[in-house]
Amino acid sequence: MKIKQIFAILAVSASLMSCNFLDEFDPNATTAGNFYTSEADIETSLNGVYQSLAQSYYYQYNYYFTDVRAHVTVVTDSGASSGIPYQFYNYTLTEENQYVYNRYTQLFKSISRVNTLLSHLDDVTYSASEARDTYEAEARFVRALTYFHLVTEWGDVPLVLERLDSKDEVAANNYRRPKAQIYKAIFDDLDFVLDSPLADFQPASECGRASKAAALALYGKAALQCACDEDFASEKSSYLTTAIEKLTSVWGMRPFGELSEIPYNQIWDLSTQKSCPENIFQINYVQGNADLGSIWNYQFGPSTTGVTSYKIGQMHNMTTGEVYESFDPGDVRRNYLRATTVAGVTYYHTMKYADLECGANGYGGNN
Structure with missing residues (x-):
């Protein structure tokens, strides 16, 4: 994937906007510049940050970049969607792969929302003295999480920690930074979270919001990733x-x-x-909602109805007998893998995301 091409698109967009700066405009229109007038606006913007995590190419298709690439799961139809999903499994990715473009773009959209929110935190007054830093901590957790996905999937990537307002600013940030700088930014954001007034855990009523527990878990996961990276071999022990x-x-x-x-x-x-105490951080989905529902109940389901969904299953992200047998017979996780045979081949689908309450459209409430 040519990152320069993606940022060229962003640069063109910025250029088009800057060409019209002398045009007449509606002074009553809402813009990023005049939107933030109260704490409620900050809260709304933060909700938009979280909502970006539920969009299609943040998590709903990330298994192509992880499980499928690692051959933990398989692509059961090599010709589906013009063969684009199979490129992940077969290690034949091309620059035209729209899944790569869409995921990369979505991740940077999430970072852009975080940076916009952070740039306006001091525009308003707050009802409680700790509120401002709590909002910042939540936003910076999302940025750290997003950069973790970027650096583990792409390696060196552009590092954008401020809102970009012009073509020149986009151009100045249009280059890849070494992985070490990306991880430092991740750890810096998480250090802020851990020193903030943010709660250790969120109650069920605030499910989907960041917490110090989630920051610690992500911190540990990122450190383990670095320890396994040959580029950081000299720092493995640390x-x-x-x-x-x-x-x-x-x-x-x-x-x-x-x-x-x-x-x-x-x-x-x-x-x-x-409310499950084992869950550390969740992305919330809304059952029955075409834009905010999850799709794993049918996407990962067998090619029938009434098992994990009342929408016919697409058999994505299926695993093999070898993976199934790798679980101890008494492992409770093994019970959530069920066999399904298609064209003489036996695969295993997960029951984790079963939702038989969401209707025939399959818009699930599975977090």
Whole structure:
């Protein structure tokens, strides 16, 4: 994927906007410049940051970039969607792959929303003294999470930590930064979160918002990623120490004793997922909503109806017998993989995202 091409599009957009700066405009129109007048506007903008995580190419198709690339799951139809999904499985990605373009663009859209919000935090007054820093912590968690996806999937990427307002600013940021700089930005954002007034955990009523527990978990995960990266081999011991520290901290914060105390189905059940104490951070989806619902119940389901969805299953992200057999027979996770045979080949689909309440359109409420 040529990153320069993507940023060229952004640059052209900025150029088109700047060409019209002398044109007449409606002084009553809402713009980024005049939108932020109250704390409620900050809250609305933060909701927009979170909502970007639920858009199609942030999580709903990220399995192509992870499980499929690792051959943990398979693409069952090599010719589907003009063969574009199969490129991930077969390591034949081309510059024309729209999934790559759409995911890369979506991730930077999320970062742009964060940067816009951060640039306006001081435009308003707050009802509580800790509110401003709490909003900043939530936004910076999302930025750290998004850059984690970018650096683990693309390696060196542009590092944009401020709102870009002009063609010249876009051009000045149109180059890839070394992975070490990207990880430093991730850890800097997470350090801010951990020093902020943000809650250790969010209650079920605030499900989907960031927390210090989520920041610690992401910190540990990013440190482990660095420890496994050959480019950082000389720092492996340091990264492992950091990972142990952060993950031990978040484990010590848990509101339960042992994982065995939590019925596994609580994690995925639609009625308990928001309150399940094992869940650290969730992306909220709205059942029955075409724009805000999740699609895994039928996308990952077998090619029939009434099993995981009342919409016919598409058999995406299916796994193999080899992966199924790698689970211990007594492992409760194995029970969530069910066999389905198509054209003489047996695959295993997951029951985690089953939603038989969302109707024939398949817009699920699975977080």
